[in-house]
Amino acid sequence: MGFGKGYGKVILFNEHFVVHGVPAIASAIGLTTDAEVVRHSGKGIELIDNRKGTKGYSKEKMEHQKEALRRVMDYLGFDVEKNPIRITLGGNLPTFSGIGASAANLVAIVRALNDEFKLGLSDEEVNNAAYEGEKAFAGTPSGIDNTAATFGGLIWFKRGEKNIIERLQIKKPVEIVMGNTGVVANTKEVVAGVRERKEKYPEKYNKIFKEAEELVYEAREALLKYDLKRVGELMNENHKQLQAIEVDGKELNFLVELARDNGALGAKLTGGGVGGCMVALTPGKELQEKVASAMEKEGFQALRTVVG
Numbered sequence: 414m415g416f417g418k419g420y421g422k423v424i425l426f427n428e429h430f431v432v433h434g435v436p437a438i439a440s441a442i443g444l445t446t447d448a449e450v451v452r453h454s455g456k457g458i459e460l461i462d463n464r465k466g467t468k469g470y471s472k473e474k475m476e477h478q479k480e481a482l483r484r485v486m487d488y489l490g491f492d493v494e495k496n497p498i499r500i501t502l503g504g505n506l507p508t509f510s511g512i513g514a515s516a517a518n519l520v521a522i523v524r525a526l527n528d529e530f531k532l533g534l535s536d537e538e539v540n541n542a543a544y545e546g547e548k549a550f551a552g553t554p555s556g557i558d559n560t561a562a563t564f565g566g567l568i569w570f571k572r573g574e575k576n577i578i579e580r581l582q583i584k585k586p587v588e589i590v591m592g593n594t595g596v597v598a599n600t601k602e603v604v605a606g607v608r609e610r611k612e613k614y615p616e617k618y619n620k621i622f623k624e625a626e627e628l629v630y631e632a633r634e635a636l637l638k639y640d641l642k643r644v645g646e647l648m649n650e651n652h653k654q655l656q657a658i659e660v661d662g663k664e665l666n667f668l669v670e671l672a673r674d675n676g677a678l679g680a681k682l683t684g685g686g687v688g689g690c691m692v693a694l695t696p697g698k699e700l701q702e703k704v705a706s707a708m709e710k711e712g713f714q715a716l717r718t719v720v721g
């Protein structure tokens with residue numbers, strides 16, 4: 414029996430922009446998807462999904478998941494007809510959209526496979542294999558989700574011929590709340606939509622992309638200085654930029670407003686957008702609790718965690 418884990422993540426700045434080479438900042442969160450791989454006597458891959466989360470998520474994503482596993486196995490040159498396996502997924506990372514559940518699950522599976530079949534994969538190779546699988550979920554993924562899922566920590570990420578990945582060290586971890594709209598989003602379609610609009614309205618989109626690029630350098634400085642007030646303001650700005658490229662949604666905007674009204678230093682959508690999750694910066698347990706319970710009172714699920 415082989416085991417593996419992959420971290421969930423939150424994107425603090427520049428989802429979507431990152432697909433087109435603009436730097437972004439993401440952090441792993443302290444919740445993981447766990448995978449167990451056993452050899453069995455059946456055929457191919459049998460998948461048992463015990464993850465908890467948004468209703469309908471696993472069903473909605475089943476086709477993407479099957480394609481992702483095919484891609485990962487092809488990439489690794491792993492023949493599941495010769496080596497039939499049963500994969501069981503669990504762990505404490507909920508299957509919300511926007512929380513990196515697809516990348517975490519792929520990293521966990523590759524690690525479990527590595528463990529059971531002694532494939533000798535390095536972290537780098539695990540990350541690359543998960544990236545191949547991510548294509549099934551996100552079309553043209555930037556690689557930020559699988560990188561956070563593999564390595565953990567707070568990271569600066571820039572997609573390129575060779576991705577730039579830097580670990581950012583901040584003074585101490587800071588509390589956040591992730592609010593779940595409960596809407597399962599199709600990341601692949603949302604990413605493709607941005608690309609289409611960017612091609613159709615180059616002037617408008619290039620301007621927003623440039624602003625997002627400037628913003629993320631400032632956000633990096635603010636994080637390193639631990640100027641959380643400024644980090645929050647920049648998150649609010651980033652949310653506006655994401656609205657301008659039309660990846661927001663009614664429930665997301667509602668939760669973002671609610672978090673700010675309850676004292677969050679900043680709030681924005683996180684991940685693929687449209688549905689899925691938002692993130693609020695809520696330093697200190699008290700503020701975190703206030704914002705999270707305000708969301709719960711409105712009937713939404715709220716995750717209390719830290720970044721950094």
Ligand code: MEV
Nearest residue numbers: 428429554555556684685
């Ligand atoms: C999804 O978590 C983040 C996106 O930027 C897609 C990607 O970077 O692959 C929307």
